[in-house]
Amino acid sequence: MHLRLALIGYGNVGRAFVGLLKGKEGELSDRYDLTCSIVGVATRSRGGFIASEGGSLELSEAGLPDTGMPPGAARHERDTLAFLRACPADVVIEVSTLSPLDGQPALGYMRAALESGKHVVTANKGPLANAYRELRDLAAERGLALRFESTVIDGLPVFNLVEFCLPASRILGFRGIVNSTSNLVLTRMEEGQTMEAGIAEAQRVGLAEADPSFDLDGWDAAAKAAVLANVLMDAGIRPAQVLRENVNMEAMRAMQAALGPGQVLRQVAEGRADGGSVRCAVRLEALPATHPFAQVRGTRNILTLQTDTMRDVTIQEDECTPRQTAFGLLSDLVAVARSRGR
């Protein structure tokens, strides 16, 4: 099978994906009989480039050329939606930067991709946190794949784990550390550094934005909790409906100062079935040092799924870099190929 790909966004994750795709060319072909070519790429600042008919783009992991078209490109579309309609791709890899709270503009891109008959693989939690049911139904109507492993804990298998490895199971709840910035900052405070030093480190390694409040106020975790609840528990909720309790910089400082001996502070996201609905929350929690989450330090993430078949299943990521996120996209791409190969 051959899949033609279009990338929306070409930042760290998109570039890592292109590198991984090249590095795994042999394995993809040998194990899954899958070859891929990139026939389009669009960024907010540069617009969209489309390969010549039957050809493909040669993208450098260093980024797009500063001026002119990337090698192999034959056409330029300034508008991303026009690019999406014109690009002859089978799969759109959606890794644009966006507002994770309302999901735009990525949500519009994903709609346009599905409406023009293209499978969607995305790392963007915003659209899933806000409009999962709509996108799921749109994809199903058109017989297309919509995959999003990298929206929560990068490429660590979460959604694919439930779909492929926990068959006939119901997810009754979840609990985890899903925001790397806050975990790095809390770990550094635990080690005696200031919150500011922790934030500066998170910014230096490319985790946190100039304004870290999106992470530290629990919005990132709330968006991820909404995705988990929407996909795994059919919750139909939005990030604003996730309770954010006592989770901000002042609370971090105050709770850290008030910790008892042997306790550590963690930002925990959870969801649980409650009658017919799902309650989600993000909280700062003081945990005993013997708690499994207490050993999750730095940029590591962990997630426990409560199931009706296996009780608790816990998965843990070692470290998050763009390469891990790119791997989630690759996993999804292989899943698309496998499901289409039937």
Add this chain to the structure above:
Amino acid sequence: MHLRLALIGYGNVGRAFVGLLKGKEGELSDRYDLTCSIVGVATRSRGGFIASEGGSLELSEAGLPDTGMPPGAARHERDTLAFLRACPADVVIEVSTLSPLDGQPALGYMRAALESGKHVVTANKGPLANAYRELRDLAAERGLALRFESTVIDGLPVFNLVEFCLPASRILGFRGIVNSTSNLVLTRMEEGQTMEAGIAEAQRVGLAEADPSFDLDGWDAAAKAAVLANVLMDAGIRPAQVLRENVNMEAMRAMQAALGPGQVLRQVAEGRADGGSVRCAVRLEALPATHPFAQVRGTRNILTLQTDTMRDVTIQEDECTPRQTAFGLLSDLVAVARSRGR
């Protein structure tokens, strides 16, 4: 799709599987369009029973009737190999009790099942630890499935995780706590109980045999390490080639007594690529209380896979009961149905 099943063995795991299959009938049909019937069951003491043509057996979760045939049976075959050849099953669920070190008699059952054109799903580590390549090749030759999720850490996704959720990845090594009896005993010793009390508890909950040395001397973990290395790293080794270093009851007692403050003792199984070969070992290790494995208490298990794509991926099981093992069989059964449905 309809799959006719034959069970080899009808102990705790086989009975839990029958219960789970009944409980999940609706979900299997709704989600995977899969229905199952049991057309045969064989045990060492009772021989094999085969359903009447086109019919199925009604098996009680309480076990086989003490005398006579189970409801629905029309034929009795004393010999398990003759039963396997005669039974009109699509899939053999192999959960016999056996010697895990040479894999017999289950290895013979699995060969006979594959040779008579039946898919095999097994919870028995012995055959995989000793003859994985032979069985894999035999299944591939015949175009049949051979699945064994429950051989290591019960139904926790390990082999299915790698196959379905870590595509195009290489497994470079693994490290984990995979033996529940030793972990329960070590946890109890850590809490101040005697080794004997811990062993008695493991026997009481049905984990340990009358002779606990198979678990405490590291043979169970060595067999599991061999399965992991053979399947995930193509090692071609046998349990006897797994180094068992300082792992026995005397060492447990001595090392527990010599632990420093804040240290805990764990039985750790590992494998790592070493040039062209794979080195496996089972050891008692003194770990700091802050080590992630230190928080794995009682009958819990944990496994870290070292990959070339995601660095370390860690999975953890909450508790192991026959129901968890039965779930691994069900996962494999669904995987058989999915691969055949293509």
